[in-house]
Amino acid sequence: MCFSQVVWSLLLAVLLGGALTQVGCLDFNFSTFKKEDDHNLIITKGTTILLNAIQVTPDVANDPITNYSGRIFYNKPFRLWSKSKKITASFNTTFDLKITPDLSSKQSPVGEGMAFILAADTTLPQKSEGQWLGIVNASTNGSHQAKIVAVEFDTRKSYEEDIDDKHVGLDVNSIHSIEQVSLTKYGINLSKPYLNSSIKARVQYGGKVMNVSAKTNKTSEYKLIFSLPLELCSYLPEKVYVGFSASTGNAIQTNCLRSWEFHGSKIADEEMLWVWITVPAVLIVFSMIVFYFYWQRRHRVQPEDAYPRIEDQIQGSSMAPQKFKFKDLRKATRNFNPKNKLGKGGFGTVYKGFLANKEVAVKRVSKDSSQGKQEFIAEVTTIGSLHHRNLVRLIGWCYERRELLLVYEFMPNCSLDRFIYGNEELGMEEPTLGWERRHTIIYGVAQALDHLHNGCEKRVLHRDIKASNIMLDSEFNAKLGDFGLSRTLQQSENTHHTTEVIAGTLGYMAPETFLTGRATVETDVYAFGVLVLEVVSGRKPGNQNEQSDYNNNIVHWLWDLHRQERILDAIDSRLTKEFDEEGMLSMLVLALACCHPNPHQRPSMRTVLQVLTGEVPPPLVPPERPAFVWPAMPPSFNEDAENFSSGSQLSPFTKPTGR
C-alpha cells in the first residue's frame, strides 16, 4: 500500500536524518576535484577549482598573484569533542599538495606555503598573505581568539625561527610553530617546477597525539615526520571546520590541492541520547498514525456499504454480467477524463473507455443521482440478462467506494436525437438520415420493445423510450439503451390527481400517466408512437402534459393533419421523394394508433411489428382525435401490467413482479 510506504520512508528519513545531523561523523574522499565539487566546499574569493585541483591561491596564469591568501573548507563541520563525556574524536586525513614555484618571476626566494587547518571560523583573516600563510594575521597571531590549529608546509624561511625553506610545522593560534621539522633529510623538496611532482602527506590524530607523515610518490612509504602530543580540545571549539590555507608573498608560486580524503570518528554522547529518545517517540507517533489510517480504512468499509448486500442481490441473479474493479474502470477511462465524456445526465456521466483494447461506455452514477440501489440492481440484473441485437449490451458493473458504475458496449454513433432533428439543433450538423435508415431504426426499436414486452421470460417495461435513449452502432442499427442524455424526472406538480413521482420524459408520456403515475405496456407503446412520429417528421415531440398547450405537441399536430386528410404533410421535408408513399402512410397511421388517447385502443408491439413488415394493415384510427376519457373504456385489455411499477419508478427497465 502506497500510504504505508510513504510513512515508512518518512520514518527512515527521520531516523537517518537524525543520525546524520546529530552524530556528526565526517567522512569523504575527493580523489580529484571537479567544478561541481564546490557544492561540498567553502571556498574563499580568489580560490578556484582548476585543472582537477583546488588552486588555493590564484593560478600563475592569472594577473599578478603576489601577496594573496586563500582558504578552502569542507562545508560540514567536524565534531571534535564532546563536553559531557570528555571524549575527543580521532581522524585520519591524507592529501596531495602540489606547489610550483614561478621561476620566471626572477624573484627569490619563492613562497610562501600551504597548511592543513582545523578552524572555528571559515573566514579568511584580512592581511593573512605572505608569511601568515592564510592562518592568522598580525592582530590575531598568538591570540587564543584565533582558534586555529595548522600543519604548515612552508616553502620559505620567513623568520629567524623558520629552520629552512622546506619544513613542516605545527602551529597553534599562531604562525609560530611549536614543532618544525625540515624535509631535507627525507629527500622531499616541497616546491618543484615539474608537472609530476607533488607531495603526499598524512595527518593522523588519535585523540591525544598528532602524527604527520609525508612521501613523494605513490609507490614510496609514508615517512613519519613528527608525532606530537596535542590536546586539540584545549584550543578548538566542539565543532571545527577542516580545510587548507595558502599564501603567496613577494615571490610567487601556485598552491594546489590535488586530492583529499578525510575519515573522522563518530562521537556518541548526549545528542546521541537525544536521538535514542526521540526516535522511539517518533516511531510510536508514526505507528499510531499508521494504525489510525488503517483503522479508518477498515471502518470506512461499513458506512461505505450504503447499499448492503448489493453484490449478493446482483450475483444471486442468474445471468449477472461481469463485475469490474473500480481501479480498472478508472484506468480504462483515464481517471474519468472529461475529454472521454460521452454524455451527462441526471443519473451521472457516461465516459468512453478502453477495456482490454475494446471500446466501452462507462456510466458513472453520480452520488446524488436519483438512480438508487434498486434501480441499479434492476438495471444490472435486467439488462444484464437480456441479449438482443437491438438492445445495448451491458458488459459489466462495479460497486466500490460507494460508486455505482455500469459498463456498456460502445456505440460509435451516439444517440438518435443527434440525427433526426432539423438544423435548429445547433452544433450538431449531422447528415440527415435517409428513409431506409429511419425505417430500419424504427423497426429495430420495435423489435427491442417487442422482445422486452413479449419475448422474455418476464415482461420488462422500458418506461423511457425517447430519441436520446436510442443508440446507434456504426451501421446505424438502433439499440435501445438508456444512457446518453438526461432522463428528466418531473415532480408531478401539475397533476392534482396523484402525488406519485412520474417516471419518463415529457412529450413521450401517455395522457393517462398523469393520472395514474404508472407505467404500463401501453405507455411504452405510446412513447414508441411518439418516437415514430419524430423519426418520420424530424420534429421534436414538444411539450405535453395535461394542462399545457396542445398545439405545441407532435401527437396533436398529427391528429390535426389526419383530420384534414393531409397526413403525408407530416413527412420530414428533408426526405426527398425516395420513399414509398404507401409504407409511409401505413407507418403514420400506425403511429397515430400507438398514440391513441385510450390505452386499450393502442396496438401491441407484436401487432406493430406485423404492420411494419407489411403482414397486416395498420389498425383503423378514427378520423378525429378521440377525447381522452378516464377511466378508459372498454377495459378489454389486460390490466395486470398496471400493477408493476409503483415500487421502482425511476428505473428505465423494471422487472415486473406480478407475472
Ligand SMILES: *[C@@H]1O[C@H](CO)[C@@H](O)[C@H](O)[C@H]1NC(C)=O
Ligand atoms: C579514495 O579514492 C581513491 C581514488 O578513488 C581510492 O584509491 C582510495 O582508496 C579511496 N580511499 C578510501 C579510504 O576509500
Ligand SMILES: *[C@@H]1O[C@H](CO)[C@@H](O)[C@H](O)[C@H]1NC(C)=O
Ligand atoms: C607584498 O607585501 C609585502 C609586505 O607587506 C610588500 O613589501 C610588497 O611590496 C608587497 N608586494 C606587492 C607586489 O604588492
Ligand SMILES: *[C@@H]1O[C@H](CO)[C@@H](O)[C@H](O)[C@H]1NC(C)=O
Ligand atoms: C586512522 O588510522 C589508524 C591507523 O591506520 C586507524 O587505527 C584508525 O582507526 C583510523 N581512524 C579513523 C578515524 O579512521
Ligand SMILES: *[C@@H]1O[C@H](CO)[C@@H](O)[C@H](O)[C@H]1NC(C)=O
Ligand atoms: C586580522 O583579521 C581580522 C579578521 O579578519 C581583522 O578584523 C583584523 O583587522 C585583521 N588585522 C589586520 C592587522 O589586518
Ligand SMILES: *[C@@H]1O[C@H](CO)[C@@H](O)[C@H](O)[C@H]1NC(C)=O
Ligand atoms: C606570532 O605570535 C607568537 C606568539 O604566539 C610570537 O612568538 C611570534 O613572534 C609572532 N610572530 C610574528 C611574526 O609576529
Ligand SMILES: *[C@@H]1O[C@H](CO)[C@@H](O)[C@H](O)[C@H]1NC(C)=O
Ligand atoms: C628543491 O627544488 C628547487 C627548485 O627546483 C631547487 O632549487 C632546490 O635545490 C631543491 N632542493 C632540494 C633539497 O632538492
Ligand SMILES: *[C@@H]1O[C@H](CO)[C@@H](O)[C@H](O)[C@H]1NC(C)=O
Ligand atoms: C618528474 O619528472 C622529472 C623530469 O621530467 C623526472 O626527472 C622525475 O623523475 C619525475 N618524477 C616523478 C616522481 O615521476
Ligand SMILES: *[C@@H]1O[C@H](CO)[C@@H](O)[C@H](O)[C@H]1NC(C)=O
Ligand atoms: C603516531 O605515531 C606513533 C609512533 O609511530 C604511534 O605509536 C601512534 O599509534 C601513531 N598515532 C596515530 C594516531 O596514528
Ligand SMILES: *[C@@H]1O[C@H](CO)[C@@H](O)[C@H](O)[C@H]1NC(C)=O
Ligand atoms: C618514489 O620514491 C621512492 C623513495 O623516495 C624512490 O626510490 C622512487 O624512485 C620514486 N619513484 C619515482 C617513480 O619517482
